[in-house]
Amino acid sequence: xxxxxxxxxxxxxxxxxxxxxxxxxxxxxxxxxxxxxxxxxxxxxxxxxxxxxxxxxxxxxxxxxxxxxxxxxxxxxxxxxxxxxxxxxxxxxxxxxxxxxxxxxxxxxxxxxxxxxxxxxxxxxxxxxxxxxxxxxxxxxxx
Numbered sequence: 001x002x003x004x005x006x007x008x009x010x011x012x013x014x015x016x017x018x019x020x021x022x023x024x025x026x027x028x029x030x031x032x033x034x035x036x037x038x039x040x041x042x043x044x045x046x047x048x049x050x051x052x053x054x055x056x057x058x059x060x061x062x063x064x065x066x067x068x069x070x071x072x073x074x075x076x077x078x079x080x081x082x083x084x085x086x087x088x089x090x091x092x093x094x095x096x097x098x099x100x101x102x103x104x105x106x107x108x109x110x111x112x113x114x115x116x117x118x119x120x121x122x123x124x125x126x127x128x129x130x131x132x133x134x135x136x137x138x139x140x141x142x143x
Contacts, residue, residue, distance in 0.1 A: 004066070005064065005065070006022075007064045008063050009059055010051045010058065010059055011051070018043055018047050019041070019044040022043045022076065023039075026074070031138065038113075039074070042076075042134060043065060045114050047065070053083070054085075064080070065077070065078050065079075066079070072138060073138050074136045075133065075134070077133050078134075079132075080130050084126050119136055120134070121133070
């Protein structure tokens with residue numbers, strides 16, 4: 001899939017750069033300000049998950065992001081070559097939002113935030129890349 005390709009070493013302090021790059025791309029597209037914020041956050045959460053879980057925090061891997069813009073919206077693929085996601089049912093199921101601040105988990109909100117930011121999420125494990133695919137249609141009110 002051709003598009004804009006971004007890559008960082010698997011270091012948490014670099015994730016912010018991916019987010020800023022995706023923000024810059026999205027600001028030039030028919031998305032609302034809230035959608036741009038959410039897409040930036042989704043990419044950062046996906047990259048953080050790859051670094052923390054797939055690479056177990058080791059800085060010797062890479063996280064690659066491919067951003068494709070088409071006539072109807074945006075496709076963002078986040079790839080790594082670390083350990084695959086063990087429980088893919090979390091991606092397939094709608095994750096419920098906490099009812100109060102006291103119910104917020106210490107971790108695990110990343111998938112919830114990703115699902116809320118995009119229209120669909122898919123995942124393919126291994127051989128050789130793990131790929132998280134996020135799709136977001138352009139805003140109707142922004143066209």
